[in-house]
Amino acid sequence: MTIEIDERLLEQACKKIIETILLCLPNAFKGTVYLIGKPPEMIAKRITSGVIDQSKKDIAWGLPEKSEYNPPGKPFTEYRDEPGRPLEAMGWCVEKQRSWTAEDPTNDIRSVSLQLKGVWEDFHHMEPVLIRKQHLYAEDGQELNCLRNAKGEVLWRNSEYVVIAVIKIHFLPKTIRIDSPETRIIKSLSRSLGTELLSYQLRQESLDTMNRLAREKLESYNILADSLRNAITKSGLIFSLIKLELGFLREQWERILLEHSDQKEMKREAVCALERLLSNIGNGAKGSVANLIHTQNKFLNLSLPPEQGEKWVAMQIEARWNEMLGTEALSENEANEVRQRIDQLKRSLHLGSDPEIVGAYAEMPEALKRKWVDLIYRNIENADLGLLNGLIRILEDPALNLPHKEKSKKSIIRLKALAEIMGQLENRTNAVLKQVFSGNGGSTPTNTFLKKII
16 A cells, blocks of 8 residues: 555645745755655656746746656666665665755765766755555555565565655755755655645545445445345236236126126127127238237136226227228228227126126125225225235125135235235335435435336
């Protein structure tokens, strides 16, 4: 681990310290800050440089000159002290965690330019920026054991600090000395830079932690949402089974209610009449005719509540007949009969709840009949536990005499138990989802998610 903060904030902090030093020290004219990267590479990279004018008012920023320390920087293995290689002031500052002052550039033993080109550098001072190990590394810097000098010794083993940056300040000729007031000021300001960079680092860590928690929260939400989706899917299956059982009850009821009625074959008579009329349509619509015959016969085996059944007839049968009546050569009488037969199909859906027919059935008390008819012909939109409880109570009443009453009662009892379990699962999952998102001001995408998947 090392200082890893937003580049804009890093450059801003470095410019601020350079500006402060150049304005405070009248004999200083240039400043540079190098960031020391994480081990084991420990790349020293120049962040920014500033040169102040003679009036001490304006500073020119940038990295115009060529340097091995310009981005992407120089790794520790290339600037550390090694036998047979020119010594660098950067290596001294990083390895020894001590400053370096070039008070006599013509004899500076750590001037690379002097050693390689015979050209001495400016008078300058380089100061390492130190931060305590415990502030950056776990277990008092044990992660640093991989960082070694040219002799194989662990770097900073006996130090409480790590080097995170190096400040370099250039001075006018012969105006800087080792341990002079200027160097002490730079050392003091280097500590303030370290504190500022550490505060940025802690803020960055906080943001990273918040982002990580947000990701974990989202992952938890996705897992819980998947469980909820599965629960709701199963609830939908239960609802479909409940509707099938209601249809079966309606079939049983209409069979005993219309047993002696001349209207018990109303649905079948209408379908047979429509099929006969279809036989008068030419061969050009043969495929459509066959499809419509299949649909009409399918209706014979359906037992839908009146409102839903009328919609089904309108969409599946009436709409197709309207298309045929507009294109096929049927007589006006035949067309009128088609409309009458379709109306007959719709009326057949109301036979089991027709007040006159129901009133004529004397095998059950009136109150019980009204309640029963209301329940089995109700157009339901979900697994209504109140409806199921009502059905179970009436199915237990000996006054109701259906052919398969016991079988239907057992099925509804089981479906009710499943509906209750799925309802509890959904409620508990929702509660957990709300807890997961309790830290976002009380808002949660649960409701939006439910609307989408339902």
